Amino acid sequence: xxxxxxxxxxxxxxxxxxFSSSIVAHTSGDVDGxxxxxxxxxxxxxxxxANYDKEIHLTEKFCVSTLRSDKRSEKAKDLRDLALIGVDIxxxxxxxxxxxxxxxxxxxxxxxxxxRRLTFCKLDYDVTVSxxxxxxxxxxxxxxxxxxxxDGPASFMLPQCVEQxxxxxxxxxxxxxxxxxxQALFNENLDMSMLAHLNMALLEPYRDDDS
Numbered sequence: 001x002x003x004x005x006x007x008x009x010x011x012x013x014x015x016x017x018x019f020s021s022s023i024v025a026h027t028s029g030d031v032d033g034x035x036x037x038x039x040x041x042x043x044x045x046x047x048x049x050a051n052y053d054k055e056i057h058l059t060e061k062f063c064v065s066t067l068r069s070d071k072r073s074e075k076a077k078d079l080r081d082l083a084l085i086g087v088d089i090x091x092x093x094x095x096x097x098x099x100x101x102x103x104x105x106x107x108x109x110x111x112x113x114x115x116r117r118l119t120f121c122k123l124d125y126d127v128t129v130s131x132x133x134x135x136x137x138x139x140x141x142x143x144x145x146x147x148x149x150x151d152g153p154a155s156f157m158l159p160q161c162v163e164q165x166x167x168x169x170x171x172x173x174x175x176x177x178x179x180x181x182x183q184a185l186f187n188e189n190l191d192m193s194m195l196a197h198l199n200m201a202l203l204e205p206y207r208d209d210d211s
Contacts, residue, residue: 098125166196
């Protein structure tokens with residue numbers, strides 16, 4: 001009788017341990033043996049920022065918080081999915097900044113340095129929005145390395161596209177430097193540039209992925 005009770009207690013303890021382990025595994029971020037999307041975002045950001053230009057100061061924290069601000073990151077399967085989110089966020093910020101510039105232009109006197117620089121920025125923002133639209137189309141149409149006319153864009157076109165968006169945005173930033181009254185817009189431009197660098201970092205592995 002004592003042996004039977006001991007055996008029952010022993011197997012009950014094993015059952016409790018297995019159940020507890022199952023709960024821990026489920027809450028630690030694994031679903032059906034696969035990492036949660038949040039873990040993918042963290043790992044992607046860790047790799048992207050670790051290998052990026054140190055002078056830019058692109059941080060893993062900025063990358064993670066930016067991408068997780070969009071619910072689509074929960075279902076992201078690859079860097080292309082994350083870059084789509086980043087490009088959309090950048091586009092929204094540029095459109096918002098462009099709206100502010102247009103309001104400032106209405107108040108600025110024609111022919112002044114202020115009006116000229118704001119006009120320059122507006123043109124840059126307009127083109128940047130157009131480029132982000134192209135980048136979004138390329139990302140959505142991407143089918144893998146060695147893409148052609150029938151298979152979608154080649155891999156290297158993805159990082160090149162987001163790089164162009166950052167280049168144009170940078171021109172506006174130079175125009176805003178040391179101009180009184182435009183410091184807030186200048187800072188916003190720096191933030192948008194960081195978003196562009198984030199997209200460049202995420203897509204960097206695609207640059208040499210056509211071999």
